[in-house]
Amino acid sequence: MKRLESKVALVTGAAGGIGGATAKYIAQEGACVVVADIHDDAGEAVAAEITRDGGNAFFVHLDVTREEEWAAAIGAAVSRYGGLDVLVNNAGLYLAKGCEEASLLDWQNICSVNLTGTVIGTKLALAALRERAKTSPQGSVIINMSSIAGLRGSSIDPLYSMTKGGITTFTKSIAIEFGNKGYRIRVNSVHPHAVETEMAMQYRRTGTDDPAAVETARQAIATSLPIKRVATPVDIAAAVVFLASDEAGFMTGSSLVIDGGATA
Numbered sequence: 001m002k003r004l005e006s007k008v009a010l011v012t013g014a015a016g017g018i019g020g021a022t023a024k025y026i027a028q029e030g031a032c033v034v035v036a037d038i039h040d041d042a043g044e045a046v047a048a049e050i051t052r053d054g055g056n057a058f059f060v061h062l063d064v065t066r067e068e069e070w071a072a073a074i075g076a077a078v079s080r081y082g083g084l085d086v087l088v089n090n091a092g093l094y095l096a097k098g099c100e101e102a103s104l105l106d107w108q109n110i111c112s113v114n115l116t117g118t119v120i121g122t123k124l125a126l127a128a129l130r131e132r133a134k135t136s137p138q139g140s141v142i143i144n145m146s147s148i149a150g151l152r153g154s155s156i157d158p159l160y161s162m163t164k165g166g167i168t169t170f171t172k173s174i175a176i177e178f179g180n181k182g183y184r185i186r187v188n189s190v191h192p193h194a195v196e197t198e199m200a201m202q203y204r205r206t207g208t209d210d211p212a213a214v215e216t217a218r219q220a221i222a223t224s225l226p227i228k229r230v231a232t233p234v235d236i237a238a239a240v241v242f243l244a245s246d247e248a249g250f251m252t253g254s255s256l257v258i259d260g261g262a263t264a
């Protein structure tokens with residue numbers, strides 16, 4: 001039996017990068033997947049790839065900062081697949097600017113996607129997650145995408161680090177709140193180091209899209225890590241699948257670090 005057979009999952013920011021790999025991996029493990037993003041063409045392509053490979057998925061346009069779009073996306077999951085077991089709050093922005101260089105608008109933008117988006121999603125998915133938790137052996141699941149920058153300071157992006165730190169403690173707090181209320185919803189966060197996505201490689205270390213500079217940056221990251229390679233989106237997706245599965249049934253309020261040893 002596949003690990004997520006008969007589950008329904010919604011993944012935000014799933015048009016590419018970590019979210020896209022996560023949506024595909026979750027589908028491979030047997031779940032029906034709602035692929036949610038603001039980029040319609042790329043999101044439709046991820047859903048089409050899952051369907052072509054024999055899985056169940058559809059795309060919804062979801063800007064995580066918009067409450068009414070969340071309500072529509074969750075409504076679509078429930079009406080099409082009968083409920084919601086797993087919410088992956090993955091959508092996120094990165095600034096790659098110092099506190100001195102970042103504008104107030106930069107802060108408001110990153111805050112609204114990384115923090116407000118996670119809070120609205122959690123609140124609006126709660127009823128559907130609680131409903132499915134009543135009949136699921138290990139309950140329903142929320143997985144929040146943080147970062148190692150949510151566990152320690154970032155030399156590159158302090159505002160991003162502040163939002164990811166907020167996700168880390170919000171995750172622990174709602175794990176306690178929902179646990180104490182008897183909701184049977186496990187809530188955990190995932191903490192990658194640099195992952196080989198477009199965002200990370202082009203801007204995180206180099207501030208340029210010059211291929212030679214990007215490759216130099218990629219090698220520098222690999223060399224700096226005990227594991228001697230850069231993470232791929234699938235490395236992170238595998239951890240999300242584990243947390244979504246009943247194998248992680250005793251985990252809530254945890255911060256799962258997937259960093260190649262960066263913080264060791």
Ligand SMILES: NC(=O)c1ccc[n+]([C@@H]2O[C@H](COP(=O)([O-])OP(=O)(O)OC[C@H]3O[C@@H](n4cnc5c(N)ncnc54)[C@H](O)[C@@H]3O)[C@@H](O)[C@H]2O)c1
Nearest residue numbers: 013015017018063064090091092147192194195197199200
């Ligand atoms: N790539 C890394 O090195 C790395 C490391 C640690 C944590 N993370 C986190 O992982 C998550 C995914 O990052 P990624 O590297 O795949 O980035 P990415 O830029 O490749 O993907 C982010 C996705 O979020 C979507 N998105 C942006 N704003 C949105 C909004 N308002 N509503 C809905 N979707 C929106 C984008 O369209 C995109 O598809 C983020 O939360 C990021 O902070 C990434």
